[in-house]
Amino acid sequence: MASKGICDRVAIVGMGCTKFGEHWDRGASDLLVDAVQEAYGSAGIEPDNVDAYWLGTTGSGISGLTLSEPLKIQYKPVTRLENMCATGSEAMRNAAYAVASGAYDLVMAVGVEKLKDSGFSGLTGSAPPGDGTESGMTAPANFSLLAPAYAEKYGVDLETMRDVLTKIAYKNHYNGARNEKAQFQREVPVEKINSSPKIAGMLGIMDCSGVSDGAAAAVICRAEDAHKYNDNPIFIKALSFVAGPAEGAKRQDYDFTTFPEVVESARDAYEQAGIDDPREQISMAEVHDCFTPTELVLMEDLGFSPRGQAWKDTMDGRFDLHGEQPVNPDGGLKSFGHPIGASGLRMMYEMWLQLRGEAGERQIADPKVGLTHNLGGAPGRCVSFVSVVGL
């Protein structure tokens, strides 16, 4: 792959993030106003300072008007984009490239999703008119295929596998319990996770991320301008995005224990950032734990654990808040919630807090390099985003 990257050329100088959850009293417009105004304040800027906006949402509005109308943005470019569950990260990636190109000096990436107005359980999509031959399987069903496949390939008995998945959910709720913006702010006992009602395969409801409303925003400029706006900016080391050919559902050699798209986007990002040993060099990560087995597989695809070892590292506490390589210190999709378009920027919000030493009770000791990973689709057919950020 030939992505040259923009290592250390672009900085984040302000961020905002709403509490995620069931905001019955707030629409997408309200959530956008809250997140964007918080980000303006964080960067110490006025709306007039921002040259252009990128808005990610999968279904809470169409066009840039979704953002410009509630915020009364005065005749500026606003791009609305969508890339499944990686939408928020895509808004950030495109905004970062815009300032790197020199076309704009100061831009904003915003993500929003208002999921709880539908009245349905889980996620709902609005597919274009089709021929009716799709499998009709839901997201938890697609991701549930990972667990038995991983267990079989690496000789993990299903009882142990259940313990591993439970550990991931437990850890992320433990972290979310220390986060005032998380959807779920309580630790969940292991027994409750183990016995939660079954949704798909071996996944119970406590293996699934929270369906929630929320928004997040980032103010982005070129590195040389960063200190104009903020004394403690964070710097983008790598941005990688991959859309796969969706062959896993068509080729018999795909075994549902990996996301090739993640492997490729991680390889690309590490090359951009000059990372050759992610297990040692990445201080912390926010990853796309849409369902507990996803996080397990990601630990290997991102190179945090050798193949077949992530289940042991998980059980050994490597990825705990105070483990060697904390993963999802803010609670992740599992506990912080997953308003689709906002999630990628929410991950970056935790990097922002942690790298600046503002994570309070969750603060990781002296983090240097953080990673965010955002995924959209299903095993065998997905898009993957990886960023590396640091000081």
Place this chain on the structure above:
Amino acid sequence: MSGIVRYGSYVPFNRIQRSAMGFGRGERAAASYDEDSASMAVEASREALRGLPDGAAVDTVVFASTSAPYTEKLNAATLQAATNLPKSVTALDFGGSSRAGLSALLAGLDMAAAGRTVLVAASDVVVGAPSGPRESGGGDAAAAFVLSGNGAEPIARLIGRASCTEEVLDVWQSPGMPFAKQWEERFGASIFTPLLVETFARALADAGVAASDLAKVVLDGTNARVFRGFMRPSGLAPTQLADGLAGTVGRSGAAHAGLTLASALDGASAGDRIAVACVADGVDVAVFEVSEAIDDGRPKHSVASWVESKRDDLAYTTYLKWRDVLPFEPPRRPDPDRPAAPPMQRAERWKFGFLGSRCNRCGNTNLPPQRVCVVCQASDDSTVEPYADSECRVSTYTLDRLAYSLQPPVIGAVVDFDKGGRMLCQLTDVDPDKVAIGDELEMTFRRLYTAGGVHNYFWKARPKR
């Protein structure tokens, strides 16, 4: 002269005990939530079309049912598309009476005598008012016949026939009525028994055979009381009576004469003469003589094998839900989208014919057919690869308790075909607790759901039956 070249039958997997319905003995066959008369007709037709002899190229398709999925839109076209018959076929729907199945067979034999090669499929999903005799006595099934007048050697030749039509109020259902009604059976018997005796005699005379020459007599009709006074006056012995499948399948409407005829053919030997009669709004009688070709012409599944392959504990409330009789709490999920006409048209060979593609460069098979090969990325260089009859197995699977279904959980499986190719599809006719990786599967044509009055047909996999 014309005759039956091949035949096939289909009895769905599920049975409901009549004791659970509070009426009658034994059990009845129940189409699954994802089946209707068109999908079952496809299953029976696939049986009849497999291994057609040389010279039997079907050019006419006839669908007969009293429960056609569409009242306007040709159901025989679904049959043509799902069986990959040429678009040049003449296609017709028959209905209006449960005699339509045998009438269609006779009409098809007439067309065959005129030089056509005809597929006749009769199929019905019989729904009666809850707790009534039609509900418990009915059954769901399909039968199909390929008919020819020349060329292919028939397995059974039509040697005689007779018909009679009577304007009488016996069974009726007008638009807006949820269930058919039937007049008092004693009245029906008083009208039909003499008509049956007379018509049957004419058919035997036409065939030039005596009642005692018949190996089997297949009797079917809306009213079992009609047959009480028929056998002895017609010179028939009880041993000649074919199994009417009442206790195992139930009367499957327009399909039933064909289904019981198929059952008789399953057990027939060369030289046997078989008469089949159907009494509904009149009488049709056909007399066949079985030929030497019978032993090479039997379908993969006998009626008995379908009957034995079953799950027999269907709950009555589930049955009523499947038949849209009992309203129920829907899942908290959006209703499925109505499939759109242009995409369905573009995907017809995949959606109905289940045809994939094979890359001419690397030989990889692509499901659904791809313009760009998933392995070698060669573009627009592939040939059609049929998959409906391909062996396949469960690579991995999951139980989806969130997805919309009339029978949760949806069993989603990654299905790998022995000849190459993979697809994600739903399993059906399977106990969720008994699915296992490696299970052998076969493909089956189903109605996934109905949305906006549009029936969404596609293929699922089921354990081998």
